[in-house]
Amino acid sequence: MDKLIICRCEEVTLEDIQNTVKQYECSAREVKLRTRAGMGYCGGRSCRTAVDAVLYEIKGERPGNEIPLNIKPPVRPVSLSALGGQS
Numbered sequence: 001m002d003k004l005i006i007c008r009c010e011e012v013t014l015e016d017i018q019n020t021v022k023q024y025e026c027s028a029r030e031v032k033l034r035t036r037a038g039m040g041y042c043g044g045r046s047c048r049t050a051v052d053a054v055l056y057e058i059k060g061e062r063p064g065n066e067i068p069l070n071i072k073p074p075v076r077p078v079s080l081s082a083l084g085g086q087s
Contacts, residue, residue, distance in 0.1 A: 006054065007047040009040020017051060021058045028055055 004014040012035045020026060020034050028051060031037060037051050038044030044051075055061065 006050045007035075007037040007040060009042055009046075010036040010038075012037040012047075014054065017054050018058060021055060028052060031055065 006012055006014055006017055016035050017031055017037060020031055024030060024034065026034065031051060032039060032044070038047055
């Protein structure tokens with residue numbers, strides 16, 4: 001179960017997050033910076049709640065007491081035709 005991938009974009013496992021929290025007694029922001037969970041293509045949209053849940057399991061603290069993980073959209077929207085190479 002420890003090899004369960006929490007952040008697919010950066011391939012961060014449950015074990016990575018658990019070890020980081022236990023070793024450094026860190027917050028959600030510190031977990032993000034130390035493991036890169038939430039720093040991939042999706043910007044934390046798919047793993048943010050899972051990281052918060054793991055922190056709650058280990059530390060017993062509800063998330064939201066510290067600086068939140070930011071979810072940032074792409075810099076500017078790109079049309080699908082531009083991605084497909086059609087004008």
